[in-house]
Amino acid sequence: MTTFIIRRILQTIVVIFVVTLMVFLIMRSMPGDPVIMYLGPDASVEQIEHYTKEFGLDKPLPVQYFTWLGNIAKGEFGQSIAYRQDIGPFILSRLKVTLMIAIPAFILAVVFGVLLGVIAAIRRGKLIDSIITVMANIGMATPVFWLSILCVYILSLKLNLLPVQGFTWPTEDFTLSIKKMIMPVTILSLGPLATFARQTRSAMLEVIRQDFIRTGRSKGLGEKVIIYKHALRNAMIPIVTLMGMSLGNMIGGSVLIEQVFVIPGMGDMLITSILNKDYQLVQSAVFVIAAGVSLCNLIVDIAYGYIDPRIRIS
Amino acid sequence: MQNTVEKVEVNDSGGMQVVETNIPTKTSSFKRFWRIMLARKIVIFGLAILLLAFIVAIFAPLIAPHDPIEQNLLNSLQQPSKEHLLGTDALGRDVLSRIIYGTRVSLAVGFVSVAIAGSIGMLLGLISGYIGGWVEGIIMRFMDVMMSIPLIILAMFIGAVLGKGLDNIMLAIGIGMIPSYARLTRGQVKSIKQLDYVTAGKISGAGSFKNAFVHILPNCIAPNIVLMTMNLGVAILIEAGLSFLGLGINPPMASWGAMVSDGYNHLRTLPYLSIAPGVVIMIVVLAFNIVGDALRDTLDPRLRGSL
Numbered sequence: 001m002t003t004f005i006i007r008r009i010l011q012t013i014v015v016i017f018v019v020t021l022m023v024f025l026i027m028r029s030m031p032g033d034p035v036i037m038y039l040g041p042d043a044s045v046e047q048i049e050h051y052t053k054e055f056g057l058d059k060p061l062p063v064q065y066f067t068w069l070g071n072i073a074k075g076e077f078g079q080s081i082a083y084r085q086d087i088g089p090f091i092l093s094r095l096k097v098t099l100m101i102a103i104p105a106f107i108l109a110v111v112f113g114v115l116l117g118v119i120a121a122i123r124r125g126k127l128i129d130s131i132i133t134v135m136a137n138i139g140m141a142t143p144v145f146w147l148s149i150l151c152v153y154i155l156s157l158k159l160n161l162l163p164v165q166g167f168t169w170p171t172e173d174f175t176l177s178i179k180k181m182i183m184p185v186t187i188l189s190l191g192p193l194a195t196f197a198r199q200t201r202s203a204m205l206e207v208i209r210q211d212f213i214r215t216g217r218s219k220g221l222g223e224k225v226i227i228y229k230h231a232l233r234n235a236m237i238p239i240v241t242l243m244g245m246s247l248g249n250m251i252g253g254s255v256l257i258e259q260v261f262v263i264p265g266m267g268d269m270l271i272t273s274i275l276n277k278d279y280q281l282v283q284s285a286v287f288v289i290a291a292g293v294s295l296c297n298l299i300v301d302i303a304y305g306y307i308d309p310r311i312r313i314s
Numbered sequence: 315m316q317n318t319v320e321k322v323e324v325n326d327s328g329g330m331q332v333v334e335t336n337i338p339t340k341t342s343s344f345k346r347f348w349r350i351m352l353a354r355k356i357v358i359f360g361l362a363i364l365l366l367a368f369i370v371a372i373f374a375p376l377i378a379p380h381d382p383i384e385q386n387l388l389n390s391l392q393q394p395s396k397e398h399l400l401g402t403d404a405l406g407r408d409v410l411s412r413i414i415y416g417t418r419v420s421l422a423v424g425f426v427s428v429a430i431a432g433s434i435g436m437l438l439g440l441i442s443g444y445i446g447g448w449v450e451g452i453i454m455r456f457m458d459v460m461m462s463i464p465l466i467i468l469a470m471f472i473g474a475v476l477g478k479g480l481d482n483i484m485l486a487i488g489i490g491m492i493p494s495y496a497r498l499t500r501g502q503v504k505s506i507k508q509l510d511y512v513t514a515g516k517i518s519g520a521g522s523f524k525n526a527f528v529h530i531l532p533n534c535i536a537p538n539i540v541l542m543t544m545n546l547g548v549a550i551l552i553e554a555g556l557s558f559l560g561l562g563i564n565p566p567m568a569s570w571g572a573m574v575s576d577g578y579n580h581l582r583t584l585p586y587l588s589i590a591p592g593v594v595i596m597i598v599v600l601a602f603n604i605v606g607d608a609l610r611d612t613l614d615p616r617l618r619g620s621l
Contacts, residue, residue: 011458018459023471030475141600143551145558146574146592153585245461252464256555260578270467271559274474286471290462297462 004305012298019290020072020283024065027279034277038081055081055280068283077284082276083269087284091269095288097167098258098265102250105185109192109250110243114232116193117200122227124205132197139194144187144253148260151183165262184261188253192246199242203235210234237308244300248293350612360604367598371417380408382415383566391584400590403576412568413591419569420598423484423553424546430488432542435495436534442496443503444526454500457493465490465548466555473556479564483556487549498541502534536613544606547599554595570595 035051036043052058056067071078077087120132156164163180170177207213208231216226255267262268266285273281351357370377380398386406394401400409438457442450460468468490469483476482506512507530515529554571556562563569570591577587 011455014455015458015462018455019462022456022459026471026475137600137603138596141547141551141596141603143554143558143571143574143592143595143599145555145571146588146595149574149578149581149588150592153581153589157582248462248464252466255466255470256558259559270470271561274470274561282471282474286463286467289464289467290459293462293464294458 001305005302008298008301008305012294015294016287016291019294020069020287021065023283023286023290024068027283028061028064030277030279034081034279055079068280072284072287078280080273080278080281082273082278082281087281091266091281091285091288094264094266094269097263098251098254098267100167100169101181101184101188101257101263101265102247102254104181105189106192106247106250108185108189109196109246112189113193113196114200114239117197118204118227118232120197120201121204121208129201133201136194136197139190140198142190143256144191145256145260147190148183148187148257151187152260155183165260167261167263167265180261184254184257184263188250188257191253192250195246196239196242200235200239203238204231207231207235237304240300240304244293244297247296248289251289251293347612351608354608356604357608360601360608363597363601364605367417367421367601370414371421374414374418378408378411378414380411382407382411382568385566391580393584394586400586401584403573403587404580407566409573409587409590412573413570413594415568416570416573416591416594417598419480419563419567420550420553420595422480423487424549424602426484427488427491427549427553428542428545430485431491431545432495432538434488435492436499436531436538438492438496439499439501440503440526440531440534443500444507444522444530450500453496457496460490460493466552469552469556470559470561473561478561480567483553483562487552487556490552491545491549494541494545495538498537499534502537503530506530506533540606540610540613543602543609547602547606550595550599550602 033048035048035055035057039047039051056064059067068078075088077091079085080087080090083090116132116136120129123129152164155161162183163176166180168177168180213226213231216230221230251266254263254265255270257263258265258267259271266289270282270285272278273285384407386402388406389402390404390406392398392402392406398408398410400413403409403412438453442453463471465487469486472486472489473483476486503526512525512529515525520529553562553569554574557569557571558575560572560575563572565572573591574588574595577584577589577591580587
């Protein structure tokens, strides 16, 4: 087990290291000069030279890369050119907003996705199974940004039930905050919810066929015990793997949803910084996302290594 | 199999089962393929939608009632009428014609990006699975890195370097989807490599190149085709998303995602400007997913659950 954990941790460190290298190289191959974007088209040659030096963009690429890496290790991300702010705290504040939407959505997706998947599997072939399967297919095919707009139209503009857009912290105004969060959270959860339902259904159907389930039935265990204690537990491996991956996808989905609901999160920041060629900020943001996703996968893997010995070997 | 005919039954789990009966006839694998594919009615619906989408894309100039990019500011934001069945947008362009031309963009993005991802991904998977060792280590770690960034953000990122526009978006989405093919193919190659017929090939003097490309690769193609079909819908959704964000197709070219975004400004007065193109995206993606699922069940039912 210890070797398994150490191996996975080393792998994650390598992945995160390569992420920094890749992000750095991609950013530097972008066309356009960030200093000119920063100063505007009327900047004088002297000004451009001065700021190029100040941002450290005159140094050779390897030097720039290792300076950046060293600074990240110290927790210093540098200055954002587009927002003129300290990047570290700025990303943190944006990340908090995105997580306020993504974490509840994640919980919704896992709980209801698994539940619906189990129901569909137990009642396979029945009407409820068909309904869940069809809904899951539709859920996976729906563009989140379009669904957001549709919900705004129906729930906000026509029925006047929920605010059109914006984000408020629960600590400021709890009721308003919940009202504003209902639509983005629910919509963000739907795609992953559909994926979880499908995955759970097929994993459960796979497990239910196996001998130990028949053994459980023949020794007289209750149906609930069989389904939730024995079958679901064994069907969880692909589902848990999916959990690790879907957290990243949720951040991707929230980029689109934040745009519709005007939520000041990571997505909005990424788009602005890409459009402004803000090297430092994009680099740091992608680094934070990739590191976060890799860490989640690491935690999921280690947790499952503990629960299920079969994982450790493969 | 020439002495049995197979009957396809949809079993109660919604999956399909090939039931062999003892009526002596000869069936071609082609017929067999279609019989399993079409055993579920919904697949016919999916194929019909796709066929319609292809026809619309190919014959767009003949079908579209108006020029999709011709502006007519005097005629902007019209309600639906006989002349303009879905009305006109803020620049006076016919919405229906733009949706029709948008089919071309979506299908092109879907097929080209999936072809890019599939060919490069399969090649990388073949190399890493066949050679193994440090080559495999490097390639697969790199794939891990790409997979640790959400696809839409990765595509945004690559697209930012390449610039906007149809070609670059196809390339960006294609590159972003490479890892899943590399992983799938690598797994396949590793298990096929150990089969007897590959050893037999080696003994009869096939070089590694021949072994890899002639003996192993063809047997990895079926699951890759399934994954490609399933990814067509994903690619279309990502393109729509990027265009919605203004990071995708360049205007004035018609893209469904960009149309949803343009219409958003007029949601209060003309909601269908935004809603109509979204419905089309949903139906086309749904059709690709249905056909992808059916293809998986037909070509390789063992993939159920893993793809």
